[in-house]
Amino acid sequence: MESFVTELLTLLFAALRSATPVLAVVLGEAMTQRSGVINLGVEGQMLLGAMTGFAVASISGDPWLGVLAACGAGIALSMVHAILVLGCRANQIASGVAVLILGGGLSAYYGIPFVGNKIDTLGNLNHTFVSDIPLLGQFLGPITPTVLITLLAIPAISIFLFRTRTGLRWRSTGESQEITRNLGHSPVPYQLAAIAFGGLMSGFAGAALAVDYTANWVEGMTAGRGLVAVGLVIVARWNPWYALPAALLFGASEALNLKLQSWGVPISPYLLATLPYLIPLSVLMLSYRGLRASGGGMPAGLRVVFQSAR
């Protein structure tokens, strides 16, 4: 019995660590979509963030500098989306795909010299007071700083979004640009900030993956995490608090995949590797069912975006 609980907790905390990059993207993308802009380019921003973070950490020897550089890279790439969408009024889906391809290409191109490098990691909570906590210590110990930062971002974002004037206008921008404009506020600064924040979070997510979680750089290493995150934003109903369980879905499917492999379950690892895509997709289906029934949750401004392929 005890071993079962231990096993379960191990799985949960493993899920939390593997969910962290996805969680960061879900939070960022939820904020972007709250302003009425969808950005599929987060996948590319995440890759560029991962590569930049890893490269800077590897050159400078300071992983924290790497994390900062990753955030910068994410913001920089997201500005391409901002210029296309806000400046040129280009289709948001198409622009997102362009950013996705660009981020993938740039990270692959400039990441070549860093493949196989070793970097210092950010460390974890082992050997702090936390690991001495009885029973829970062994689980809390392996938690790394990016996990904590991402978790702290949840209440911060929630307070900003639901408790401040700026957050209120941010939300109203996403619901209706027209009404927001009628009320005398320009939607553009909010949308720009929203895209940049999405860039920041996805760049950070890349660093959480490359600098912290795996301490490694491989071309295309995000493997669709950014795109899964875009789907999970819908599951999370654009709410930062629901982002955690939504991202844990991905983390749990990945942790389950690894766990089942380590147990030697006679299922091909390639089939198990489909779980992190199929499970979020299934939950997405259920979520859409609920969305359809209640009609609530989706920022009204997004509905327009999801139509018209021009």
Next chain:
Amino acid sequence: MEIQLYNITKRFGEVTANDGISLDIREGEVIALLGENGAGKSTLMKMLFGLYTPDEGSILVNGRETLIDSPQKAMSLGIGMVFQQFNLVPALSVLDNLLLAYPRPPFWTFRRLFGEGASQQNVLAYLEELAPGLDPNTLVRDLSVGQRQLLELVKVLNLNAKVLILDEPTSVLPPQEAERLWGLIRKMAEAGRSIVLITHKMQDVMACAHRVVVMRAGKMVQALTRENCSEASLVSLMMGDSSQRSDIDTHRDPDLAGKPPRISLRGLHANHGVQSIDNISLDIGPGEILGIAGVSGNGQHLLADALVGLVPLSRGEVIIDGVVLQSASRAPKTSDRVAYIPEQPAVNAVAGDLSLTVNVALSHFRQLRFFPAWGPEEEKTRDIIRRYQVRPDNPALGAGQLSGGNLQKLVVGRELEGPRDLIVAAYPTMGLDAGAAHDIYQALFTKAREGAAVLWISEDLDDLMSYAHRIAVLQGGRISGLFNPDQFDRLDIGRAMTGEHLPTADPAPAEPQARIAS
């Protein structure tokens, strides 16, 4: 605060929307700006609110000439306007919506966390006065139309408005809520505010106006005090010499009136999104115009969609001439013998990117060949354009480039072409000017005389009472009243609209009951 509009003229291209209009607005006074759709009332007030600037003439605020070039400027002068289209975000709460419009909202809107701060009391002060008991955390999408309108009023009052412009405020309200609004308007005037009431309804004028300014075709016809006018005199002023209402012949052919009903709705139930209809049973005879009254959002759209086969029924059936058209036991289907004329044709009745010819061909899409021949279709379109005077008259034009009125004429022409058993018209004249509305009614009722059954949904009780042969009231998805012409009474129908009473009388004494062999 005193405002004088002096000799205001505004043109849009060829059209002169306002022609040399002068008007005084005095403190503590309710002015009704009366006129038909398109008379230029809203244009005039939009200039006062800074949305348009006049081409000629001037606006004097407290005796000083003032340029009002933006709504912000108007609001800073103490002029506020409540539009027919509400500026509310449905997904946000009442409080959030008020804060969004508040000139100096607090940066932190902590509320559930630390209780209500002082500045929030300011935001909510008027809300408590106008709508006591309304929880500020309710989402706006859960509010009734009347409550939303109160919210818009609170927003304007929060801006310290001394002059309030209300654009057709009662057009969306059931009679009882309209009465409450009249009381509110009188109270605000007593408190020293000036109120301009844009309206085309006599009752508004009679209930609360101190002065009436009648407009017609962009000109001011006359200004009177309420004591010096009667409803009849106002109607003739508003309509001009050619009082258009009377020249539509809605008489039912007595031969048709005796015949059994053509259309039977038997216990219709349907759900779609938030709307539902519940046990709707009605019969419509040949040539009969059955009006459906009710506050919008009580299932009207769903009823229309279910009849024409856009939404499945969950119970019941629709029978035309003894043949089942829609039924809960099978998938809904559209029929070429059923005409559908919805409101806002640009959204509901045409594909805006495609040509007029294609849009006309949609009425018989299934009869087109696999590689359609467009010559005859274009001929058909030209014919409709000619007979219904659609402008511009180019069948190759994209439907999206036509004005609402012309588009609706095209849709009416398309839908009434050929034999029709049932005509479903849902708010067919919404947003159209009086001339276009007249043409559309004319076409619709002419078709009815040929023997089609008409189900006509409208929220304009006056129109319904003047033209319909019977009126059924929809309330909460149910039929809450069925009225024969001798029972047409605003208050009775109004009570049915708000669900205050359910009639006990035999629902349709004049009509033979349905007994359709199937």
Next chain:
Amino acid sequence: MTITTQPAVRFGLRLLRGPTGAVLIMAATFVLAALTFFAINGRESISLFQEMVMGAFGDGYSFSETLVKTAPILLTALAVALPARLGLISVGGEGQLYLGALFGTGAVLAAVDQPGWLLMPLMLMGAMAGGALWGVIPGLLKTRLGVNETISTLLLNYVGVLLVSFVVHGPWKNPNSLGWPATIEFPQGAILPQFFDTRVHMGLIFGVVAAIMLHILVTRSRWGLGLQVSRSNPRVGATAGISYERNVLIVMAIGGLLAGLAGIAEASVIQNRLQDGLASGYGMTGFLVAWLAGQHFLRIIPLSVLMGGLLASADSLQLYAQLPKASADILQALLFIIVLAVASLWPNRPKA
């Protein structure tokens, strides 16, 4: 002098303001961006660019390699453009391509002893079924549950790739391949016909024929009209008796089927077997081409050739100039960004 040139100048200016001008500006900006990109990375940009053009269209062999790349791009672009005619944004070409290869290979393995006249049609039908399946699933999710097709197609791409990995590492692995994860070599009867001793294969013909047929169907037929109406206003389409739901399934199935053909062509002609890394990136390139063409089927054909040239020359430059393969992705993205920006800013934007 001025009198004679003036009409010409005016005509030129009018041309520039129209779609032609937009295309010229796009091309010029793209060349400039590519040169800048090379220069930033310390390359001899002009000569490298020349080599690129030569690598794509320089001689018969280069051009044949360009056409080899054209086929899958063309087919996956059609798989994007057809749903787009109904307003759907499908990014599922990659997954549909893999599923086509998977099912087609399955048919080959099941009927490996059959003669070519039977084997070939079985293989193609399998491929079309697999691709169509990967199109119909997002279609069903869309019509039944309302799941956004962009997100579901993107996620299913990864699943499709993993399913191919599964079979080539597992059940379908060739025992004699010394651990190399791949199926057995396709028998001669399962290799699509090729032209003039090059690797240019039937897939290209399929693509061109499909593009022309789709163009005629969508612009001239009642069915195509139904798509236009549904896209413009689904509610009005429903009133006229046009089923949006059924059309979603049809366009997604046809699109998937075409991408599936691209997949089996790659497996059959280019690799002679099914293996990992079958065709990385063709799906995205197809998406890009479809958008560059404004979802216009006939414009997709030349644009696919151009994009095929870009990929082919990137392959050869990787060999001769040590230019990383990723530069092709970067150039594609730059082109896409430039086209999106210019098209939105131009007064007379090229019509979609």
